[in-house]
Amino acid sequence: MLEILLAPILTGIVIALLAGPLGCFIVWRRLAYFGDALAHSALLGVAIGLILQVSTQLAILFSCVILAISLAQIKQHGELSSDTWLGVLSHGSLALSIIAISLAGAGRVDLYGYLFGDLLSASLVDVVLISACAVALGLYLWRCWDSLICICLNEDLARVEGIAVSRHKLLLMLAIAFITAMSMKLVGALLITALLIIPAASARSFAKSPGQMALIAMASALIALGIGMYASYQWDMPTGPAIVAAACMLFGLSKSSTIFKQAD
Amino acid sequence: MSDILLLEASGLSIYKQGRTLVDNASLRLEAGKVVSLIGPNGAGKTTLVRALMGLVEINEGYISASKGLQIGYMPQKLNLDASLPISVKGFLSLNQNSNREHFLHCAQISDVDCIFSRPMQSLSGGELQRVLLCRALLKKPQLLILDEPAQGLDVNGQAELYQLIAQLRDELNCGVLMVSHDLHFVMAATDEVICLNQHICCHGHPEKVSAHPEYLKLFGHNQASNVALYTHRHDHQHGVHGELIENCNHKH
Numbered sequence: 076m077l078e079i080l081l082a083p084i085l086t087g088i089v090i091a092l093l094a095g096p097l098g099c100f101i102v103w104r105r106l107a108y109f110g111d112a113l114a115h116s117a118l119l120g121v122a123i124g125l126i127l128q129v130s131t132q133l134a135i136l137f138s139c140v141i142l143a144i145s146l147a148q149i150k151q152h153g154e155l156s157s158d159t160w161l162g163v164l165s166h167g168s169l170a171l172s173i174i175a176i177s178l179a180g181a182g183r184v185d186l187y188g189y190l191f192g193d194l195l196s197a198s199l200v201d202v203v204l205i206s207a208c209a210v211a212l213g214l215y216l217w218r219c220w221d222s223l224i225c226i227c228l229n230e231d232l233a234r235v236e237g238i239a240v241s242r243h244k245l246l247l248m249l250a251i252a253f254i255t256a257m258s259m260k261l262v263g264a265l266l267i268t269a270l271l272i273i274p275a276a277s278a279r280s281f282a283k284s285p286g287q288m289a290l291i292a293m294a295s296a297l298i299a300l301g302i303g304m305y306a307s308y309q310w311d312m313p314t315g316p317a318i319v320a321a322a323c324m325l326f327g328l329s330k331s332s333t334i335f336k337q338a339d
Numbered sequence: 340m341s342d343i344l345l346l347e348a349s350g351l352s353i354y355k356q357g358r359t360l361v362d363n364a365s366l367r368l369e370a371g372k373v374v375s376l377i378g379p380n381g382a383g384k385t386t387l388v389r390a391l392m393g394l395v396e397i398n399e400g401y402i403s404a405s406k407g408l409q410i411g412y413m414p415q416k417l418n419l420d421a422s423l424p425i426s427v428k429g430f431l432s433l434n435q436n437s438n439r440e441h442f443l444h445c446a447q448i449s450d451v452d453c454i455f456s457r458p459m460q461s462l463s464g465g466e467l468q469r470v471l472l473c474r475a476l477l478k479k480p481q482l483l484i485l486d487e488p489a490q491g492l493d494v495n496g497q498a499e500l501y502q503l504i505a506q507l508r509d510e511l512n513c514g515v516l517m518v519s520h521d522l523h524f525v526m527a528a529t530d531e532v533i534c535l536n537q538h539i540c541c542h543g544h545p546e547k548v549s550a551h552p553e554y555l556k557l558f559g560h561n562q563a564s565n566v567a568l569y570t571h572r573h574d575h576q577h578g579v580h581g582e583l584i585e586n587c588n589h590k591h
Binding site: 102103104105222224228229231232234235236238275276279282285287288 | 389392393394410414416417418419422424425426433434474478
């Protein structure tokens with residue numbers, strides 16, 4: 076029993092730990108829509124992988140990275156605002172990928188699994204790959220934390236102070252692309268943004284500094300993971316939605332606790 | 340002492356999408372001198388200042404800065420999202436490795452040591468300006484660049500801020516470049532005024548500029564008489580602080 080569950084549990088833990096800080100940046104920089112667009116393009120990656128008959132994992136990662144890079148270019152200029160661009164790309168790729176997956180993978184592919192997660196399909200090889208990426212990302216966030224916060228506050232000021240703003244912004248987008256690609260198995264394309272945003276939102280009420288918020292978000296994501304996986308094991312719920320529902324529950328608790336605090 | 344050249348720009352032109360934002364502008368910034376950049380909205384003030392800091396691409400002309408020039412920049416505002424929890428002290432300590440003594444000294448000069456533990460979101464306009472000024476000072480700047488430093492401050496707060504800037508200039512012997520559109524205060528706190536409307540209309544000593552025909556054309560006689568009112572008020576500023584405001588209200 077344990078051998079079957081070991082890889083899914085480890086995958087979940089690594090993703091939850093990364094979702095904390097990255098989710099904070101999504102909330103601070105208002106990138107929720109960007110996260111959605113990435114998740115949908117991950118689905119497009121699945122379709123590409125099917126059609127070209129290459130590894131789905133690699134194809135997902137590839138299409139997320141391409142979208143992140145092209146969005147970084149688009150965001151700067153143009154007549155349409157960035158959220159309009161995101162809307163077009165995001166839902167365009169969702170529609171395209173559903174069509175492609177239904178046509179190319181009819182009968183072979185579990186579309187449901189890609190939309191809502193299929194954690195039990197995680198293998199130990201996945202765990203090793205994900206952990207390696209996570210360590211690199213974690214080190215980057217740790218080392219450049221202050222610079223990243225400066226960029227959130229005022230990009231011009233950050234530039235004058237000698238921070239390589241464009242490079243950091245691109246790296247942050249790539250980091251979010253990576254975690255999106257990695258979380259496909261855990262919660263599926265439709266719920267990835269929720270997994271990133273909700274723990275960070277719950278952490279806001281208790282945090283006094285950006286670092287604290289990231290740590291509390293990590294803890295909250297881990298607890299949601301625990302509750303969700305237990306519920307899924309115990310009552311046979313779909314794992315991804317169970318995790319997100321647990322995260323929402325924690326969010327509700329954190330909000331009501333602040334309301335009580337204010338009432339005192 | 341005051342002739343140390345910090346930054347020189349010559350013949351700067353900046354175009355964007357077929358529009359001329361800055362046209363053939365030249366200026367010199369020296370240590371110990373306060374230069375004010377004034378002009379109507381859309382005159383290209385902020386673009387010019389951002390170009391001087393290397394944030395905007397220049398189409399013509401050149402900028403030469405003295406070697407290893409430390410610039411302290413005070414932006415107009417921060418993109419403070421309510422979801423980012425950060426205290427004043429937390430903000431000032433970001434990427435900061437200067438020693439504690441210098442840190443506290445800067446906090447004292449800009450009068451922010453009493454609001455260290457407050458969340459950044461709770462600051463008033465004046466407090467935020469002082470925090471931003473403190474952040475600029477922490478870098479031990481040779482050149483302070485302030486973008487609309489008095490924005491959103493009341494008359495009292497403006498007077499205090501400009502006094503503080505003049506005091507800093509004397510204390511650190513740094514050069515100061517500030518962007519502004521409130522004329523009468525700027526005129527008194529400045530060694531040189533540059534009047535910008537895409538091109539540099541006129542520049543020089545405040546008294547001289549305020550009589551310049553180009554300046555009058557740009558701001559109209561109404562504003563110009565405000566300046567005259569100010570020169571009158573200048574005598575009072577050395578007196579009691581509160582009196583100045585009362586006088587001002589009286590005149591209007």
